[in-house]
Amino acid sequence: MSHFINNKSEQVDKSNTDDAYTLGPLQVGLPCCMPEPLIRVDNLSLHYGLKPALEDVSLDIYKGCITALIGPSGCGKTSFLSVLNRLTDLIPDCRISGNVHYDTMDLRHPALDVQRLRRDIGMIFQKPVPFPLSIRRNIELPLREHGMSKQAGLNDVVQQVLQDVGLWEEVKNRLESPALALSGGQQQRLCIARALALQPKVLLMDEPCSALDPISSGVVEDLIQRLRGKYTVVIVTHNLAQARRIANYAGFFWIKDQRAGCLIEFGQCKQIFEAPVHELTAAYVNGSRG
Amino acid sequence: MVKNALTTLLIWLTAILVSGVFVWLLADIIIHGLPKLSWSFLVETPKNAGRSGGIGPIIVSTLLILGVAMVTAIPLSLATAVLLSEFTRHDSVFGRLVRRSLDVLAGVPSIVFGLFGNAVFCIYLGLGFSILSGGLTLACMVLPLLIRTAEEGLQAAPNEYRLASAALGMSRSATLVHLLLPAATPALVAGLMLGVGRAIAETAALIFTSGYVDRMPDSLFDSGRALSVHIYDLSMNVAGGDASAYSSALVLILLLLMINSIALSLANQWLHRSVVTA
Ligand SMILES: Nc1ncnc2c1ncn2[C@@H]1O[C@H](COP(=O)(O)OP(=O)(O)O)[C@@H](O)[C@H]1O
Ligand SMILES: [Mg+2]
Numbered sequence: 001m002s003h004f005i006n007n008k009s010e011q012v013d014k015s016n017t018d019d020a021y022t023l024g025p026l027q028v029g030l031p032c033c034m035p036e037p038l039i040r041v042d043n044l045s046l047h048y049g050l051k052p053a054l055e056d057v058s059l060d061i062y063k064g065c066i067t068a069l070i071g072p073s074g075c076g077k078t079s080f081l082s083v084l085n086r087l088t089d090l091i092p093d094c095r096i097s098g099n100v101h102y103d104t105m106d107l108r109h110p111a112l113d114v115q116r117l118r119r120d121i122g123m124i125f126q127k128p129v130p131f132p133l134s135i136r137r138n139i140e141l142p143l144r145e146h147g148m149s150k151q152a153g154l155n156d157v158v159q160q161v162l163q164d165v166g167l168w169e170e171v172k173n174r175l176e177s178p179a180l181a182l183s184g185g186q187q188q189r190l191c192i193a194r195a196l197a198l199q200p201k202v203l204l205m206d207e208p209c210s211a212l213d214p215i216s217s218g219v220v221e222d223l224i225q226r227l228r229g230k231y232t233v234v235i236v237t238h239n240l241a242q243a244r245r246i247a248n249y250a251g252f253f254w255i256k257d258q259r260a261g262c263l264i265e266f267g268q269c270k271q272i273f274e275a276p277v278h279e280l281t282a283a284y285v286n287g288s289r290g
Numbered sequence: 291m292v293k294n295a296l297t298t299l300l301i302w303l304t305a306i307l308v309s310g311v312f313v314w315l316l317a318d319i320i321i322h323g324l325p326k327l328s329w330s331f332l333v334e335t336p337k338n339a340g341r342s343g344g345i346g347p348i349i350v351s352t353l354l355i356l357g358v359a360m361v362t363a364i365p366l367s368l369a370t371a372v373l374l375s376e377f378t379r380h381d382s383v384f385g386r387l388v389r390r391s392l393d394v395l396a397g398v399p400s401i402v403f404g405l406f407g408n409a410v411f412c413i414y415l416g417l418g419f420s421i422l423s424g425g426l427t428l429a430c431m432v433l434p435l436l437i438r439t440a441e442e443g444l445q446a447a448p449n450e451y452r453l454a455s456a457a458l459g460m461s462r463s464a465t466l467v468h469l470l471l472p473a474a475t476p477a478l479v480a481g482l483m484l485g486v487g488r489a490i491a492e493t494a495a496l497i498f499t500s501g502y503v504d505r506m507p508d509s510l511f512d513s514g515r516a517l518s519v520h521i522y523d524l525s526m527n528v529a530g531g532d533a534s535a536y537s538s539a540l541v542l543i544l545l546l547l548m549i550n551s552i553a554l555s556l557a558n559q560w561l562h563r564s565v566v567t568a
Contacts, residue, residue, distance in 0.1 A: 090456055092379050118459035129454035131469055141468055142458040191454075198458065 038063040038202065038232050039084060039107075044098035045260075046079050048091070052260035053079045057098075059251055059266045061202070066224065066233040068243035068269065070284070071253030076261030077236040080253070081204045083107075084234070085121040086114050102202075119146065122195035126207040128187035130179035135171055138179045138190060139197050146198065161193040165223055185216020189223060203227065205235040209242065221246060240285060244273050252281045316543075323540030326533050332541070336504050339528045340520065345538055347506035351421060351514025352490065352545070354507060355500055358425020359489050363433050364482070370433075371440035376466060389438075396434035403431045404495035412499060419513040424500025428492055432485035439484065443477025444470055472561060479557040483550050490546055493518040517542045 037060035046054040054076040061067050061084075069077045079088070086107065088094045100107040102121065131138050139158045148154060158175070162168040167189050171182070179190055188208060195203060205224070209217040217239075225246055227233050237243050243250055250272040254264045265272060265281045276282040334344030370388075378385045407427025417423045447470045455465040471478075493516075501513035502523065515523075521538045524531035 085457060087453060087457060090453065115459040115461065118457055123454075123457035125450065125454060125457075127450065129448075129450045131451065131454070132473065133468075142455075142460055145458075145460045145464045194458065 035062040042099040047095045055260040065248040067249040068247035075253040121202040122200035124205040136175040165189040165193040202232045322536035326537040359428035362429040367436035375444035392434040401494040404498035408498040419501035421514045422510045427499045439481025443474030447473035
């Protein structure tokens with residue numbers, strides 16, 4: 001059990017603004033006693049046209065945990081995330097082979113209700129993508145599309161998720177103003193709130209902090225920590241220190257033979273960073289390669 | 291140094307030349323057209339082959355022809371643009387074929403459209419010389435322009451919207467209605483204005499399809515004379531019709547400005563509504 005405690009203790013009381021959040025205090029370590037795989041990926045390969053982007057990736061994503069994916073640009077991390085919520089469907093020429101299971105569902109089943117799946121598995125992009133609508137409408141639009149139409153219920157959800165991401169106090173008096181007027185960090189938190197409003201089980205985050213300034217990045221990072229336990233988070237990050245701070249599990253991707261990305265090593269975060277098995281991993285986390 | 295000054299001079303000269311021509315043209319029309327312009331000119335029927343009287347029925351015919359053209363062309367072009375931009379791959383054979391055809395069609399002289407409209411709408415479909423024939427012919431003529439501008443507007447909408455919206459489990463049609471079309475609205479309006487401008491100025495295609503008759507039309511199946519045809523007739527076939535021709539031209543320009551500003555403000559209102567509130 002103790003191997004989940006992979007964070008240094010100085011992280012614990014980093015934030016003293018806990019009351020602004022309703023997700024509860026920062027959680028460090030011990031997200032789940034018995035790691036239970038929620039998403040299982042076996043021998044996943046992915047091609048764009050004839051060009052391979054991922055080769056033979058197998059890993060488990062554990063329920064309630066934060067899984068960090070690290071590795072140099074172009075090694076297929078974004079592609080990997082897109083497989084998990086079938087966003088690859090939008091890319092013509094994208095071919096996938098292998099097995100991907102979410103819970104008991106076959107994620108590659110042609111008859112899968114993709115829209116339903118994407119409500120369960122939300123995604124946050126590198127560049128925040130608020131829609132050119134008001135702050136309130138950003139959150140309401142997907143909810144309305146999923147059949148929620150009572151304004152009172154919508155208001156409650158809007159307030160709830162904005163509180164969850166610590167944005168409520170900052171925007172409660174200007175819910176009708178354009179979301180594009182928010183700062184980068186606020187926009188990214190709005191996007192997370194928008195995803196949370198759909199009550200997902202899993203959140204895929206593709207470098208959610210890399211377009212943000214250090215302060216906003218810290219705020220978003222704290223927020224991600226608060227998601228632990230309640231949501232299963234898969235986060236791609238180029239910030240190794242961040243991965244080390246927040247993740248329970250880590251996977252290291254690398255481009256093999258100048259060709260396709262593959263998973264070099266996967267394991268508990270502590271092990272990946274402190275006792276990597278593979279020499280490439282060791283070189284990457286020590287900063288001598290990549 | 292000298293070279294720079296020369297370039298600046300050249301640029302200024304062209305700018306002055308271009309705007310000079312425009313101002314001259316406008317001033318000419320206003321100076322010659324304004325004296326005859328009055329409320330009665332706008333509502334009365336033309337008399338003495340248009341030398342006196344007004345242009346009431348002609349304005350009505352023009353608006354009807356334009357209305358038929360736009361009511362047909364706008365939904366068709368929007369649907370085609372959506373199909374091309376959102377539901378076919380950019381490099382598919384179908385898409386390439388349609389785009390190439392549209393580009394060729396956009397360059398076809400309007401008189402060819404006139405002959406085509408005459409053969410198809412007037413004769414083959416039996417609509418005769420009518421406002422309907424004229425409007426449908428104009429619709430064919432502006433369709434390529436409207437489709438291409440609308441498609442480019444949709445293509446220019448950020449792809450992130452498509453991804454982010456899909457990632458929230460939203461359907462493609464919802465993405466289209468709530469995000470892509472609003473993002474493309476400025477382009478749609480710009481295309482629409484170009485289309486209206488081309489349609490309202492069209493003479494050649496209408497002579498063969500909607501005809502010359504300057505009576506007040508009773509229905510869309512009546513022949514009706516468009517403003518541009520009226521101007522052409524007055525200045526070419528009617529001795530002493532110049533004053534009326536100028537006034538009609540002024541009305542044409544005012545009409546165009548009016549339609550454009552209405553389209554703009556409608557689009558602005560719609561954009562504002564969809565951006566800020568529900
Ligand atoms: N839509 C696409 N079409 C073709 N090739 C792509 C597409 N998206 C990504 N790729 C290629 O796949 C490889 C992996 O990309 P990506 O998954 O974005 O990597 P990462 O997120 O790790 O930087 C890259 O070589 C990239 O050029
Ligand atoms: Mg990426």
